Amino acid sequence: MNQDYIVPDKWSIIEEGFEKGRVKSSESLFSIGNGAMGQRANFEEQYSGPSFQGSYIAGVYYPDKTRVGWWKNGYPEHFAKVLNAPNWIGIDVFVNEEGLDLNTCQKVSGFRRELNMKEGWYQRSFIALLQNGIKIKVESTRFLSLDLDELGAINYKVELLSGAAKITFKPYVDSGITNTDANWDEKFWKILEVEAEDNQGFIISKTLKTEFHTCTFMQSELKLNDTKVSGDFQKETTEDKVIFTYTSNAKEGDVVSLMKFAGYVTDMNHNQSELISAAKAVLTKATETGFTKLLQDQKDAWAKIWEMADITIDGDIKAQQGIRFNIFQLNQTYSGKDERLNIGPKGFTGEKYGGSTYWDTEAYCIPFYMATKDQEVARNLLTYRYNHLEKAIENAEKLGFSNGAALYPMVTMNGEESHNEWEITFEEIHRNGAMVFAIYNYVRYTGDFEYIPEKGLEVMIAIAKFWHQRANFSKVKNKYVILGVTGPNEYENNVNNNWYTNYIAKWCIEYCLEMIEKVKDGHKEDYNRIIGLTRINDEELIEWREVAEEMYFPYSEEHGVFLQQDGFLDKEIIPVDKLDKMHRPINQKWSWDRILRSCYIKQADVLQGLYFFEDHFSKETLEKHFDFYEPLTVHESSLSPCVHSIQAAKLDRMDQAYEFYVRTSRLDLDDYNNEVKEGCHITSMAGTWISIVEGFGGMRIVEDQLSFHPRIPDGWQAYSFKVNFRNQIVKVEVNAGKTTFKVEGDQSVLILVKGKQIEVNPNESVTV
Amino acid sequence: MNQDYIVPDKWSIIEEGFEKGRVKSSESLFSIGNGAMGQRANFEEQYSGPSFQGSYIAGVYYPDKTRVGWWKNGYPEHFAKVLNAPNWIGIDVFVNEEGLDLNTCQKVSGFRRELNMKEGWYQRSFIALLQNGIKIKVESTRFLSLDLDELGAINYKVELLSGAAKITFKPYVDSGITNTDANWDEKFWKILEVEAEDNQGFIISKTLKTEFHTCTFMQSELKLNDTKVSGDFQKETTEDKVIFTYTSNAKEGDVVSLMKFAGYVTDMNHNQSELISAAKAVLTKATETGFTKLLQDQKDAWAKIWEMADITIDGDIKAQQGIRFNIFQLNQTYSGKDERLNIGPKGFTGEKYGGSTYWDTEAYCIPFYMATKDQEVARNLLTYRYNHLEKAIENAEKLGFSNGAALYPMVTMNGEESHNEWEITFEEIHRNGAMVFAIYNYVRYTGDFEYIPEKGLEVMIAIAKFWHQRANFSKVKNKYVILGVTGPNEYENNVNNNWYTNYIAKWCIEYCLEMIEKVKDGHKEDYNRIIGLTRINDEELIEWREVAEEMYFPYSEEHGVFLQQDGFLDKEIIPVDKLDKMHRPINQKWSWDRILRSCYIKQADVLQGLYFFEDHFSKETLEKHFDFYEPLTVHESSLSPCVHSIQAAKLDRMDQAYEFYVRTSRLDLDDYNNEVKEGCHITSMAGTWISIVEGFGGMRIVEDQLSFHPRIPDGWQAYSFKVNFRNQIVKVEVNAGKTTFKVEGDQSVLILVKGKQIEVNPNESVTV
Missing domain, CATH: 2.60.420.10 (Maltose phosphorylase, domain 3)
Known part of the structure; x- marks a missing residue:
């Protein structure tokens, strides 16, 4: 199902030709964002075909009531998720009363999208032959300003290619939106105020439950052949929309365009009572700067990012396009x-996984931001977890842990656990290790040891406490074991002694003990504060050390490799390349039990450990494990x-x-x-x-x-x-x-x- | 939370005194049923307090759209469940326009319920002081006829204890009901026809999707001081109800009573187009017989049941009451x-577990019915599964099995799997063994070997095929293993080599091989038919035998016991009586992961195997295992x-x-x-x-x-x-x-x- 329709280009993502079946995919690929908000590449004008509307504001979430088949004790009541925010891009277009709709017009030609990554803008252009026989050419350019990160800008041009016609633009903001990912089809927003003043519109609405107050705003301006005109202007407010109407008569060859500034201000960054004036301030700034200059500033800001973050590849244009798209x-x-924000698995391009924070941040994202931004950015990501420590301790308490042990949530927005699959929520506890690894990795890279006495050690101690309590002594093995876990390879559930988990648990404890000593030596004041807070004592630390030193690791003498978990070799071991293609991907073809009892590995597990702790193992050891596990991995x-x-x-x-x-x-x-x-x-x-x-x-x-x-x-x-x-x-x-x-x-x-x-x-x- | 309010009595379940908080519990305990339908002990008259309305028709179910938090491949789309059927018991009562409602009247005294188990009727009586100051005494008697198993009968008497008043009865049937257990709050019934003729009312409605057509009917009759009177009679039909109104003037001491015959006829037993005439036939029969005689017949029918099924206990009245309640x-x-019916875990007393069939039937219920009824009843229960064989084969195919292997569903109504928890649905496969054990148990008890060539062997072969395919050879153990299962002890999920499962798998294969030989010897024609159907050949049978003979069983030399599963001894073993009471029941106090990694056993697991296969083990072996496992069992x-x-x-x-x-x-x-x-x-x-x-x-x-x-x-x-x-x-x-x-x-x-x-x-x- 490889949809190979993106035109190879070094700096842009380009689509040519209109296909209705691709609209949703392109809406994802051509998404724009500026860290503070993001927007799928939905059309500005009405589109009656299949589409997935998505506009997201960083940090604004909704605790959606959990949906569950069979409730298990300890499941969270809610899944905190990003939500589709009010629509700010909307511009309906009418030509002699006929609404422009690419799904219903006679013909679309010359359809092209470009996401210019170098300069940070998105443009869509096409020629439409309407049902009424009129032909128009449309070019719409939009971007989310990096400098004014509450602002989006759109320049929507219509050129009349045939005859004379009345062109009507209806720019609007709309808070009557719904969420694709809603467990119970509930509305997530409550509208408080809908206002129009001159050519500006404002909607104050708040998210239900979390009460994030947001002002969605817009301002628009009509031009005829590049000259500002007033046209026939009307304003309308409904219970959930502000709609402006601009009508203008045009003749063949005329270009009528609508320029729209719009966006959000929220009470995360402004006083709740001053949202409209905050919105007006953004609009004033935007108006003073003007679209052209704003776009130039955008190009400059992206140039600055690229200056640092770019990776060039010579001789492989698709690889070049790919890596730049990622960056x-x-x-x-x-x-x-x-520091309140984090990186959702889908960013601002969709709603899957709730847009929440996973261990992906600590394991995969921190190295990128650490090396291509500055130390402060990585520190903010660590601080995000530090600020959630109290909730992580509460989370562990719900699962029966005590004495300040912390279990960071599998999925979270505000520090509380959102996930509810017992084998993940309760058992994929290795995530706790990634929190500590990220601190270690940060200090190793930046040399900023100060983070540890300041914030890191508290997190490490709470996590060491967790591992200490989570392990138990096995008389038959005469070792400490960790039972009932899910490792990074989620195609194994509720296993005993997952090597990766046991290893990172041991390492967390040992690294924590080492850091306690270092802080004790060099940061007496912090040390005393932390001892006071965490109430650790020598006896507890001796127990920790015993757990770490006597941790059990499943190992196969025959193969000379650590085993992913107890009993791994009881499985039928058949390499992936011997598995008939009809069975792949196994997560779509096989029932869950069959996946679980198979030898197939979803993602690096033992190898993830050998990656994190590379220095602890020889290259020969790596090779042996790579040769053993890689052929069993389905990726x-x-x-x-x-x-x-x-x-x-x-x-x-x-x-x-x-x-x-x-x-x-x-x-x-x-x-x-x-x-x-x-x-x-x-x-x-x-x-x-x-x-x-x-x-x-x-x-x-x-x-x-x-x-x-x-x-x-x-x-x-x-x-x-x-x-x-x-x-x-x-x-x-x-x-x-x-x-x-x-x-x-x-x-x-x-x-x-x-x-x-x-x-x-x-x-x-x-x-x- | 022991609700010790039932009055000890040898033959009756008795409640004295009215407590609103007990209403729902008593509705369960005082339920009546006749095998074809059942009714919770809901009040006939309006009750505005908390209540759980339930009326059920055996075999009438609805495939409710599955609710799931995280979909897994292989989950069924629907959960087939019994559904709350139209209300046939309703009789609203008004005294001078005030509706009788025990939740809102001034005072209730002398409240008493009796479920007379010996005679099979249920009676409720009380004195109510209404808000209007009038005092009435109510006595309502009802039963579901064993002889006419589509009929329920109610005699509802109101005695006016003070002054003169107008007494109004509004008997009704109502198909506008909802289900407490509905995943998506959907309605399960569609109403086709609402009719009233003379003193008879009929509603034809059908279940959505499954299209069970049902006629809910009633007929009523008013009496004043035991004399039939017409009163002021009115009829009304709404879109989902038939309501009759009888008004009668009464003076102090008068007893006004309403006798109601009502019930269901369905197209499981009648032509769809003749449901109203079928209902009329039931009413004619009931009218001819009369309430008094019907009640006498009921007593006789129950006497006949008790004659065979009773257990008497002398010297322990609560034990006597308990066992009779169970019987x-x-x-x-x-x-x-x-043979289309089976035994839901809640019978006709509630909706939990969907009212569907579990392995409980084969493991626990068959012995009771086999010994207290006759052979045909147990045979019907076996035939129920025989009739579902094709669906069990389809079910196994969905999970990747082939060649006619069958996996019986964990939960079913029509043979299709209803359950959707991967650790149960896909992994609690020992249920397959219970199907074979039930056949073995039946033949052992009844001597009816003929069942095997006729039906049983096909089931056994399909199940042996399943075990053969489900086991795999472990090189390290040099034995066959069964990975990723949940045993009878559901407080362990996705374990390897659950002893019970491995044992019953081995036994199923060996018993099947033995029966193949016996059928081959004595029932050549059946043998040929079955070979043709199942396409088993010598090669396959040799493989089966190898799996059975080389099956692995986890064993502890130290303790001299079979281990519940691989790795059981890695757990911390702390007997239940050493566990602080605050932790119990663990399924309410602990998160699922904590339960799973604990040593605590929900229900007999290894011991279940030692019970089924008692003859295979010595008393000493039993004792050792009982001493090892019982102290760890939380029941x-x-x-x-x-x-x-x-x-x-x-x-x-x-x-x-x-x-x-x-x-x-x-x-x-x-x-x-x-x-x-x-x-x-x-x-x-x-x-x-x-x-x-x-x-x-x-x-x-x-x-x-x-x-x-x-x-x-x-x-x-x-x-x-x-x-x-x-x-x-x-x-x-x-x-x-x-x-x-x-x-x-x-x-x-x-x-x-x-x-x-x-x-x-x-x-x-x-x-x-």
């Missing part, structure tokens, strides 16, 4: 400015191929590494799984970035130094990327035979290249 | 006449204590056996789990019967002979029961020192008593 989407989704998670790509690269298997790389980088563009209509896989896009930087580039941090082991796929002439390492920008350009390093900063940087140290001075290049 | 409910629920299933009671008795631990016995026998009457408002635990009531007959009485079948090992609990003077063994009725009366056997039949019966054979001649007593 573009990550930047559209999360700017890192606001039915978007988060799987990147880890394998990195490891294949490390094992000098560049063909395989490249294969895994392309699998993720164009997952959405080529719509491998025929599901892009639901939204894009945002968090796995960070994995694509890691595949290049850590995989092909071989970047690591070795004792506070950057280290690289550059490799290049056969078909590529060169690739380059930049990383911000401790405020020095290091640019790496890899060619078949050589690698060039350049530092854009003020200090020289010592870099290990394949183990040998070089020194790169500011604004100089060193080629190895 | 009464089982007989109200299932008469055994109709949070109603099906658990009976098995333990039987085994404790066998181990001569009569105090413990008695304790387990009382736990089930009054489970609902004393409402141990504060849930009787949802309905009674019908299937576990059969377990209570088994506890006495197989537990205390020690009844077994040993090589075609009845065998007993009578024991008696300390507090009892005597108990007696009867069993129909191959058309000879054997009555057993156990006293502290002696047991008396009597045969009511025409042949002498050889009986083993504690291993010694005695001969009991027809209509003679032998005391041992």
Whole structure:
């Protein structure tokens, strides 16, 4: 079901030709966002064909009443999810009373969409032959301003290609919207105020239950052949809409255009009582700046992002387009400015997974933002979890833990657990380990040890307490075991001694103990505060250490590998390539029990551990495990191929590494799984970035130094990327035979290249 | 939360005093049924307080659209469930325009309910002081006729205790009802016709989707002081009701009464186009017979049932009341006449579990019906599954099995799976074994080997095929293993090598192979037909045998017991009596993961196997396992204590056996789990019967002979029961020192008593 319709291009995502069956998919792919809000590429004008309307405001969510077949004790009552926000893009168009609707008009030709990633705008153009015989050419350009992040701008042009006609624009804002992902078909918004003043419209509405107050606003302006005109102007307010009507007579060749500024202000950032004046302030600023200048500012702002985040690939245009699409989407989704926000698996491109926070952030996204933004952005992501610590402790208490043990939720918006599948919610507890790994990874990369006494250690202690309580001593094994878990490979549920979980549990405890000592030594005041808060004592710490030291790890002597869990070798072991294609993907073809008792692995599990804790194992160990587990892996998670790509690269298997790389980088563009209509896989896009930087580039941090082991796929002439390492920008350009390093900063940087140290001075290049 | 409000009585269930909080519980406990339909003890007159309306027609179900939180491949689209049928009992009562409503009247006194189990009727009486100051005494008697099983009868009397007043009765039938257990709050009935003729009313309605056509009918008659009067009579039909109005002036001391015949006829038993005439025929028959005679017939019919099914207990009135309540409910629920019907876990007393068929029937109910009815009834229950074989094969195909392998559904109404919890639906596959065990048990008890060539062998072969395909060879164990199952103990999910499942799988195959040989030898024609149908061949049978012979069974050398599953000993083993009471019941106090990784057992699991296959193990083996597993069992299933009671008795631990016995026998009457408002635990009531007959009485079948090992609990003077063994009725009366056997039949019966054979001649007593 590979939908290979996106035109290859280095900087743009382009669709040519109109196909109704592709509308929903393109709505996802051409989504725009600015970190504070996002918008699927829905049409401005009415469209009666199948479409998935989505406009999202970062941080604004709704606790939807849980739907469940069979209730289990401990399930949360609600699933906090992003919700479709009021429509700000709407512009209905009429030509001599006939509404423009691409689903019903006589003919659509020259249909083209472009998402210009370099400059951050989206444009759609087409020629429509209406039922009344009139032909018009439409070009609509829109963007979400990075600078004024409460503002969207649209320039909607209609050129009359035949005869004379009356052109009517009806720009509107609409809060009477519904959510595609609503468990009980409830409305999520309550409308409080609908107002129109001159050419400005405002709707104040609030989300039910969470009471996020939002003002959706618009302002519009009519032009005829580039000259502002008033036309025949009317205003209308209904109970959930503000609608303006502009009518203008046009003759053949005339271009009538409507410019619309619109967007949201919310009480997350303004006083509840001053939302309309806040909206007016945005509109005033926008009006003063003007559409053209705003668009120029947009281009500049994106240029700045690309300056740091771009990855170039020479000799593989589709790979180039793929990686830029990933980087573009990550930047559209999360700017890192606001510690209350996080990265939903679909970003602003859809509603699946509730738009909430998963362990994806800690395991996959942090490295990307850490290296392509600055330290503060990664710190904000860590702080997000620090701020949720109290709720994570409450969550653990609900599951029977005590004494300040914390279990971070599988899925969350506000710190409370949202998920309700017992085998995930209660058992996929390895996520707790990712919280600590992210702190470790952050400190390793940034050198910002201060984060630990300040915030990190509290999180680590609460998590160590959890592991201590969650493990139990097995008399028969004479070891500590962790029973009833689901590992990263969700195609195994309720297993005992998942190696990855046991390993990260042990590591969490040991790392925490180490950090307690370090904080005790160097940050007495913080230490005393934390001891007071967490009430840890020597006795407890001795018990922790015993659990860590005596942790059980399933191992096969025969194969020389750690076993994914107890009993793994009881399964019938048949490699994926021996499995008839008719059975794939198994998650669509097989019942759940069959998946569970099969040997097939959804995503890296033991290998995820060998990736996180690479330094703890030899290359031979990695190779053995890779050879054992990779052939059993079906990669039915978007988060799987990147880890394998990195490891294949490390094992000098560049063909395989490249294969895994392309699998993720164009997952959405080529719509491998025929599901892009639901939204894009945002968090796995960070994995694509890691595949290049850590995989092909071989970047690591070795004792506070950057280290690289550059490799290049056969078909590529060169690739380059930049990383911000401790405020020095290091640019790496890899060619078949050589690698060039350049530092854009003020200090020289010592870099290990394949183990040998070089020194790169500011604004100089060193080629190895 | 023990609701100890039922008055102890040998033959009746009695409630005294009115408490609004008890209404729903009593509605369950005082339910009436006649095998073809059932009715919760809802009030006839309007009641505005909390109530759970329920009227059920056997075999009439609705496939309710599944509700699920997270869809898994293979889940059924629908849950077939019994549905609340149109209301036939309604009689609104007005006294001088004020509606009688026990929730709102000034005072209720002398409230009493009696469910007379001996005679099969239910009566409610009370005195109400209305808001208008008038005092009335009400006595309402109703029953569901066993003889005319489409008929219910009500005699509703109002005695005016003060002054003069106008008494109005509004008997009605109402098809505008809803279901408490509806996943999507949909209506399940469509009304086709509402008709009133003279004093008869009819509503034809059909269930949506399944299109069961039903005529709900009534006929009523007014009496003043026992004399038929016409009163002021009016008829009214609405879109979903027929309402009659009878008004009569009464003076102090007058008794005004309304007699109502009502009920259902359905197109399961009549032509769809002739439902009204079928209903009229029932009413004609009822009118000819008259209320008094019908009630007498009812008493006679119940006397006949009790003659065979009664268990008497001397010296323990609560135990006596308990066991009779169980026997009464089982007989109200299932008469055994109709092979399309089965025994829902709540019978006609509620809607929980969909009113559908579970393995409870095969494991617990068949012994009761087999011994207290005749062979045909048990045969009908087996045939029910035989008729569903094709659907069981389809069900297995959906889960990836082939070649005619069958997996019987966990929950069903029409043979299709209804359940959707992967750990149960897909993994609690031991239920398949119960289907075969029931056949084995039936043939062992009745000697009706003919059932096997006729129907049973096809079922057994399809199930053997399933086990053969479901097991896989483990190289490390060098044995066949069964991975990813849920055993009878549902507090373990997705475990490997559940001993019970592995054991019954092995046994199913071996028993099937044995039966194939027997049928081949003695029933050539059937044999050829079955081979043709099932396409089994020698090669397949050799593979089956290998799986059976090389089946793996987890075992602990240290404890000398079979382990419930792989890894059981990794758990922390803390006996239930060491667990703080605050944690119990764990299914209400603990999250699911905590339950799963605990050592606590919901219901007999290994011990269930030792019960089914008692002959395969020594008493010492039983004792060892009982001592190991019983202390870990929380008995949070109603099906658990009976098995333990039987085994404790066998181990001569009569105090413990008695304790387990009382736990089930009054489970609902004393409402141990504060849930009787949802309905009674019908299937576990059969377990209570088994506890006495197989537990205390020690009844077994040993090589075609009845065998007993009578024991008696300390507090009892005597108990007696009867069993129909191959058309000879054997009555057993156990006293502290002696047991008396009597045969009511025409042949002498050889009986083993504690291993010694005695001969009991027809209509003679032998005391041992």
